[in-house]
Amino acid sequence: MIVGLVVLFCIPAFVWMNVHPATHNWVQDYRVNLKGIASPGHLSDPGPTDKEVNQITSLQTIVSIFRNDPAFYNPVVWAVSLLFLGAWIYPVLRLPSSKQKDLLCIAAIATFSLLPVYHRMYDSVLLPTIFPGLAFLIYKAPRWGAVGGGLSLWFTFMLSKYNDKLLSAHGAQAHRLMSRLVGDHLSTVLIDRPEPIATLALALFFLVVLYARPRGLALENGTLEPSYAAR
Numbered sequence: 162m163i164v165g166l167v168v169l170f171c172i173p174a175f176v177w178m179n180v181h182p183a184t185h186n187w188v189q190d191y192r193v194n195l196k197g198i199a200s201p202g203h204l205s206d207p208g209p210t211d212k213e214v215n216q217i218t219s220l221q222t223i224v225s226i227f228r229n230d231p232a233f234y235n236p237v238v239w240a241v242s243l244l245f246l247g248a249w250i251y252p253v254l255r256l257p258s259s260k261q262k263d264l265l266c267i268a269a270i271a272t273f274s275l276l277p278v279y280h281r282m283y284d285s286v287l288l289p290t291i292f293p294g295l296a297f298l299i300y301k302a303p304r305w306g307a308v309g310g311g312l313s314l315w316f317t318f319m320l321s322k323y324n325d326k327l328l329s330a331h332g333a334q335a336h337r338l339m340s341r342l343v344g345d346h347l348s349t350v351l352i353d354r355p356e357p358i359a360t361l362a363l364a365l366f367f368l369v370v371l372y373a374r375p376r377g378l379a380l381e382n383g384t385l386e387p388s389y390a391a392r
Contacts, residue, residue, distance in 0.1 A: 195279055199221075199231075199279060200231070201229075201231070205217060205279060205281075207219060207221035207222045207225050207234070208225045208229040209222075209225055209226050209229055209349065209353075210229070216281050216282050217279070217280070217281055217282075217357075218275045218276065218280045218281065218282060218284065218285065218356050218357050218360055219238070219275070219276055219277065219278060219279055219280055219357065220238045220241065220242075220276045220277065220357055220361070221234050221235065221238050222354050222357055223354050223357055223358070224237050224238055226349050226354070238276075238277060239277065241277075242273075242276070242277035245273055245364070245368070248368060248372075249266070249269055249270055249273070249368060249371075252266065252371040252372065253266050256371075261297055261301075262371075264293045264294035264297050265294045265297075265298075265367055265370055265371055266371065267290055267291075267293075267294065268290065268291035268293075268294035268295065268363075268367045269364055269367035269368045269371065271287050271288065271290040271291055272288065272291060272360055272361075272363040272364035272367065273360075273361075273364035273368075274287065275287065275288075275357075275360050276357060276360060276361060276364065282356060285316075285356075285360075288316070288363075291313070291363065291367070294367065295309045295310060295313060298370065305370055305373075308366065309363070309366055309367070309370075312359065312362050312363050312366055313363065315359050315362075316356070316359035316360065316363060
């Protein structure tokens, strides 16, 4: 159904833009613009020296801390993304179709889709698509649901203005403490890059749920096994 809707609404517009004289170069123009604003020293540079890097949710903002070189962090991020995509496709194809499986697969890919390519914090409007899957887990598997709910609350707090005020007031002290515990690089990741870390945690959580008890999602009646729900 989702694929059908995408084809119905997107393919005609895509074809029209590619044949219209005013827009047929839009793909190349988009790539040039995106490469320009994300290059070192520009507005959306994901490197650790950019002032607006805390507004970017892509994984490049994390990997660049360890080596601030696009030739390094872009291939690393795409390699991680392909691994995740492959791991996600397996349950999508192998598990029999059910409403529960669909909700969890949508939640996993919706969260991870914010990470491989350029996205800013306002693109997190995609994340309400995880709520049906999360509500399903809370109802059928409360312990799993509690973990997912906690991660969602963590992400929400990371986006809040209160978190910004807290970091403004205590950021230096938090950095010193975390640097002593985990080192400078991980300290920067945990304190200055909470949004992509929280998004990645949510994506991995839903992927783990899909693999934890896949036969529980493959029942003909579409319900979880009691042993799964009790965990």
